[in-house]
Amino acid sequence: MIELQHLTKQYGSKTVVEDLTVTVKPGVVTGFLGPNGAGKSTTMRMLVGLEEPTSGRATVNGRSYRDHPLPIRELGVLLDAGARHPGRSARNHLLAQAHTHGLPASRVDEMLELVGLADVSKDRVGGFSLGMGQRLGIAGALLGDPQTVVLDEPVNGLDPDGIRWIRELLRSLAAEGRTVFVSSHLMTEMAMTAEHLVIVGRGKLIADLPVAELMSRSIRSVRVRSPQAALLQPLLTGHGVTVTTEPDGSLDVIGLTPEEIGARASEASIPVHELSSNQASLEEAFMELTRDAVEYAGETTTTVHPADERTAR
Amino acid sequence: MSTQATAPAGLPAAPDRITLHNLMRSEWTKLRSVRSNMVTLAAAAGALLFIGLIFSAMVGGVVGNPPADAGDDPAGVALAGVQVAQLIIGVLGVLAITSEYSTGTIRTTLTAVPSRLPVVWAKVAVVTIATFSVLGISAFVTFFAGQVLIGSGDVDTAALGDPGVLRAVLGAAAFLTGTALLGLALGGLLRSTAGAISTLFGIIFVLPGLGFILLPESLRDDLLQYLPTTAGSSFTSVAPDSSQLSPTMGAAVFAAWILVPLLGAALAFVRRPA
Numbered sequence: 001m002i003e004l005q006h007l008t009k010q011y012g013s014k015t016v017v018e019d020l021t022v023t024v025k026p027g028v029v030t031g032f033l034g035p036n037g038a039g040k041s042t043t044m045r046m047l048v049g050l051e052e053p054t055s056g057r058a059t060v061n062g063r064s065y066r067d068h069p070l071p072i073r074e075l076g077v078l079l080d081a082g083a084r085h086p087g088r089s090a091r092n093h094l095l096a097q098a099h100t101h102g103l104p105a106s107r108v109d110e111m112l113e114l115v116g117l118a119d120v121s122k123d124r125v126g127g128f129s130l131g132m133g134q135r136l137g138i139a140g141a142l143l144g145d146p147q148t149v150v151l152d153e154p155v156n157g158l159d160p161d162g163i164r165w166i167r168e169l170l171r172s173l174a175a176e177g178r179t180v181f182v183s184s185h186l187m188t189e190m191a192m193t194a195e196h197l198v199i200v201g202r203g204k205l206i207a208d209l210p211v212a213e214l215m216s217r218s219i220r221s222v223r224v225r226s227p228q229a230a231l232l233q234p235l236l237t238g239h240g241v242t243v244t245t246e247p248d249g250s251l252d253v254i255g256l257t258p259e260e261i262g263a264r265a266s267e268a269s270i271p272v273h274e275l276s277s278n279q280a281s282l283e284e285a286f287m288e289l290t291r292d293a294v295e296y297a298g299e300t301t302t303t304v305h306p307a308d309e310r311t312a313r
Numbered sequence: 314m315s316t317q318a319t320a321p322a323g324l325p326a327a328p329d330r331i332t333l334h335n336l337m338r339s340e341w342t343k344l345r346s347v348r349s350n351m352v353t354l355a356a357a358a359g360a361l362l363f364i365g366l367i368f369s370a371m372v373g374g375v376v377g378n379p380p381a382d383a384g385d386d387p388a389g390v391a392l393a394g395v396q397v398a399q400l401i402i403g404v405l406g407v408l409a410i411t412s413e414y415s416t417g418t419i420r421t422t423l424t425a426v427p428s429r430l431p432v433v434w435a436k437v438a439v440v441t442i443a444t445f446s447v448l449g450i451s452a453f454v455t456f457f458a459g460q461v462l463i464g465s466g467d468v469d470t471a472a473l474g475d476p477g478v479l480r481a482v483l484g485a486a487a488f489l490t491g492t493a494l495l496g497l498a499l500g501g502l503l504r505s506t507a508g509a510i511s512t513l514f515g516i517i518f519v520l521p522g523l524g525f526i527l528l529p530e531s532l533r534d535d536l537l538q539y540l541p542t543t544a545g546s547s548f549t550s551v552a553p554d555s556s557q558l559s560p561t562m563g564a565a566v567f568a569a570w571i572l573v574p575l576l577g578a579a580l581a582f583v584r585r586p587a
Contacts, residue, residue, distance in 0.1 A: 083417030
């Protein structure tokens with residue numbers, strides 16, 4: 001269980017995290033979603049005591065992270081998979097972490113096996129690919145068999161196989177009753193992994209809801225193609241209904257069901273050649289939610305860079 | 314590939330907190346597992362040994378002709394490699410901490426030990442033990458082998474029991490260990506390998522020369538004796554000359570040169586965000 005209470009972080013006059021109050025519950029994968037620069041990494045860094053909050057509090061199982069006598073047994077974290085000495089072997093990298101908590105070398109070997117790095121455990125990590133680095137970071141996060149797991153953008157750099165693997169891993173961790181909190185800037189990725197979403201933008205909470213609810217909330221529109229679209233259009237407009245004419249002459253209707261549109265067209269004897277409903281993708285729903293909160297919006301599109309959020313400081 | 318993350322056998326219950334002993338094991342693993350660290354340590358020990366042997370061989374007439382003052386300070390001749398070894402071991406001390414910042418592993422370290430301060434003491438302990446033991450052995454081997462080479466000529470040799478000799482040999486190891494710790498402190502304060510190494514070399518090399526040039530003659534000796542290298546040579550030489558502090562005073566001054574930056578580094582380590 002992770003509790004953030006009015007968590008705020010300011011660097012000078014810039015507020016990176018603003019009054020964030022969220023409870024991350026055990027048993028489900030919770031996605032921490034937001035565009036780059038939304039304060040996700042900073043929030044995670046505050047959670048493990050790498051940054052001091054300007055105000056507010058972040059607790060893990062009721063206590064601040066640093067007050068736990070054996071912190072990595074309580075919460076495992078992957079913040080930056082690049083944080084490794086290139087000249088050190090994967091096994092020694094993990095051993096150095098394991099020793100701090102008196103964990104045996106056998107636990108290190110188990111974790112290397114779990115993440116699929118057992119064969120390269122003696123190789124220097126300088127030669128590791130991005131994906132192997134992520135796996136090593138995940139091994140480190142799970143080293144203490146923690147009840148709570150926090151991963152910052154774990155999918156970055158993984159191949160499709162690796163992405164599927166991590167999805168299964170996260171779900172199985174949650175199924176074991178652990179709290180799993182995973183950040184991403186990719187809605188589609190989170191929709192496939194998480195059951196619950198915490199969405200932030202510019203450091204502020206935008207939404208805290210189950211994925212299913214976001215899906216049902218996503219905007220529906222109906223595409224109507226008719227040779228007499230100009231006649232049909234005034235019949236459809238009304239309170240709460242938006243009708244837009246698309247470049248190909250078809251109508252895009254928001255606020256009416258296909259059944260209602262069909263009935264009205266039939267009453268007026270207007271032929272209809274196409275009547276199809278399309279659900280806005282989750283990505284679009286996410287963009288809609290965070291539109292005002294995008295830190296570095298491009299001219300026409302929202303560009304999401306996989307770059308490290310910390311550069312946004 | 315299994316996705317089961319629980320340890321079926323369970324993790325050991327003890328210890329129930331982070332102990333200094335375990336942190337030292339962690340720091341030792343970090344130090345030994347990077348090849349360049351071990352190479353640096355071996356290079357310092359090797360420099361101490363080989364430079365000492367070459368000087369001893371010269372004084373003993375094994376190679377070349379013995380200099381005019383041969384036999385004046387046989388222990389000092391054998392320990393002639395201290396200055397070079399000092400530079401090498403100082404780099405090890407710097408790297409023991411700056412490599413954590415340059416690679417980002419500092420965040421892993423501090424996440425495992427959020428209370429932070431014990432990490433500093435563990436690093437200090439591990440660097441001290443590693444350098445003092447390795448360079449202590451090297452200093453003794455150099456001393457004894459050096460005396461054998463010196464003794465092969467018609468020159469006086471030193472014995473460990475002679476006044477000040479044991480102190481000078483142990484002092485050499487302590488001086489080198491202290492330099493490593495000064496490097497560690499500067500690395501912790503500056504968080505940059507290049508910055509800390511240049512500062513360390515500046516203190517060792519540039520300060521005495523600069524002081525010699527800039528200070529008025531009346532103050533020169535009085536102030537220069539308080540520099541770490543000069544203070545250190547008071548207890549690494551068998552008979553420090555009159556312009557130097559006494560061995561005890563020199564050791565105290567040298568210790569201050571290490572302790573003050575080290576405390577500063579410890580404070581920075583706890584206070585400044587990683």
